[in-house]
Amino acid sequence: MTIEQFIAQSEGSWRSMRSGHSLAFQQFEEVLSEITIEKIDKNEEGVIELYQNYKKNEVEVHIFIQPFKMSWSAESDWEPDDPSEVSSGNCIIIPLKRDDESGLLIRSIGYAESQIAQSNYQFTSDGTLVLKTHYEQSIAEERIWFASENVRCRSSILKTSEGSGILQTSFASEVKRISL
Amino acid sequence: MTIEQFIAQSEGSWRSMRSGHSLAFQQFEEVLSEITIEKIDKNEEGVIELYQNYKKNEVEVHIFIQPFKMSWSAESDWEPDDPSEVSSGNCIIIPLKRDDESGLLIRSIGYAESQIAQSNYQFTSDGTLVLKTHYEQSIAEERIWFASENVRCRSSILKTSEGSGILQTSFASEVKRISL
Numbered sequence: 001m002t003i004e005q006f007i008a009q010s011e012g013s014w015r016s017m018r019s020g021h022s023l024a025f026q027q028f029e030e031v032l033s034e035i036t037i038e039k040i041d042k043n044e045e046g047v048i049e050l051y052q053n054y055k056k057n058e059v060e061v062h063i064f065i066q067p068f069k070m071s072w073s074a075e076s077d078w079e080p081d082d083p084s085e086v087s088s089g090n091c092i093i094i095p096l097k098r099d100d101e102s103g104l105l106i107r108s109i110g111y112a113e114s115q116i117a118q119s120n121y122q123f124t125s126d127g128t129l130v131l132k133t134h135y136e137q138s139i140a141e142e143r144i145w146f147a148s149e150n151v152r153c154r155s156s157i158l159k160t161s162e163g164s165g166i167l168q169t170s171f172a173s174e175v176k177r178i179s180l
Numbered sequence: 181m182t183i184e185q186f187i188a189q190s191e192g193s194w195r196s197m198r199s200g201h202s203l204a205f206q207q208f209e210e211v212l213s214e215i216t217i218e219k220i221d222k223n224e225e226g227v228i229e230l231y232q233n234y235k236k237n238e239v240e241v242h243i244f245i246q247p248f249k250m251s252w253s254a255e256s257d258w259e260p261d262d263p264s265e266v267s268s269g270n271c272i273i274i275p276l277k278r279d280d281e282s283g284l285l286i287r288s289i290g291y292a293e294s295q296i297a298q299s300n301y302q303f304t305s306d307g308t309l310v311l312k313t314h315y316e317q318s319i320a321e322e323r324i325w326f327a328s329e330n331v332r333c334r335s336s337i338l339k340t341s342e343g344s345g346i347l348q349t350s351f352a353s354e355v356k357r358i359s360l
Binding site: 015017019021023026028030032122124125126128130141147148151153155157159166169171173175 | 195197199201203206208210212302304305306308310321327328331333335337339346349351353355
């Protein structure tokens with residue numbers, strides 16, 4: 001698996017079921033959402049701004065890969081008695097390739113904290129994409145893999161940045177909408 | 181990671197939070213349970229019986245590794261209005277090593293169906309244990325990895341045995357009880 005193949009297979013609209021586990025409080029969270037992943041032009045203003053931000057701090061040479069946008073629209077904590085919260089957003093992602101198995105993803109919004117984030121990615125021997133991101137308060141490790149052509153799984157682990165304390169985990173099962 | 185190290189690190193008592201996703205029905209399931217993993221004597225009757233069953237169908241030579249027992253006690257579907265179901269059980273597992281990265285696990289009860297099951301295991305480059313099991317009606321793929329010394333994650337994907345249809349997925353976050 002290469003990052004180009006991975007992005008190509010991820011393109012499209014996905015119906016996501018996501019479970020969050022808060023380990024300290026033994027609490028579950030359930031979220032149904034719609035996720036759309038689409039390629040964007042590398043000359044778009046958002047892409048150029050994001051890339052300039054990265055360039056300031058980085059000396060290593062990477063190959064610039066097709067940027068893409070991830071949009072989501074979620075129905076959170078969908079218990080019958082709860083007024084259902086709807087949250088949505090989007091994020092620009094620029095992949096920068098180091099070699100065939102690894103590189104960086106620059107994201108306009110991070111997974112764990114709402115700031116520009118830089119993730120190291122690495123493919124394992126079975127084609128799983130492993131992302132590691134250092135935030136100010138936390139470290140996130142995400143794994144994304146294809147269970148089949150049209151089913152994608154994503155797990156995440158959030159640790160405190162000081163120690164090895166694990167705050168929460170999550171798992172999402174994503175089914176591609178074939179009609180699009 | 182070797183299978184011996186993996187079993188040694190898994191030994192103990194774990195508090196598990198498990199989420200199940202039924203993809204066709206977009207339904208979530210939540211299960212809290214207690215899991216205990218302990219080494220057992222290779223001369224125990226259950227181990228000998230299980231091993232004989234395996235020997236009948238197998239010609240390849242494997243190294244017999246320390247067998248262990250997994251016991252669980254679960255509180256299922258813990259919605260406030262539901263009378264909570266408690267299910268429990270246990271399973272003997274014999275690891276048979278092919279080489280440093282792969283081999284078989286013979287289980288007295290399978291993960292997806294209640295019959296003796298034989299799983300192929302393989303470690304990925306980042307130490308994740310990937311198990312594949314063919315049942316009569318389904319194929320299960322499980323991944324187990326350590327997020328830290330005391331936190332273990334397990335994901336599973338269940339497919340129909342005829343095609344590539346994915347029936348359900350699950351994810352468990354397991355925290356080791358340190359006091360034991």
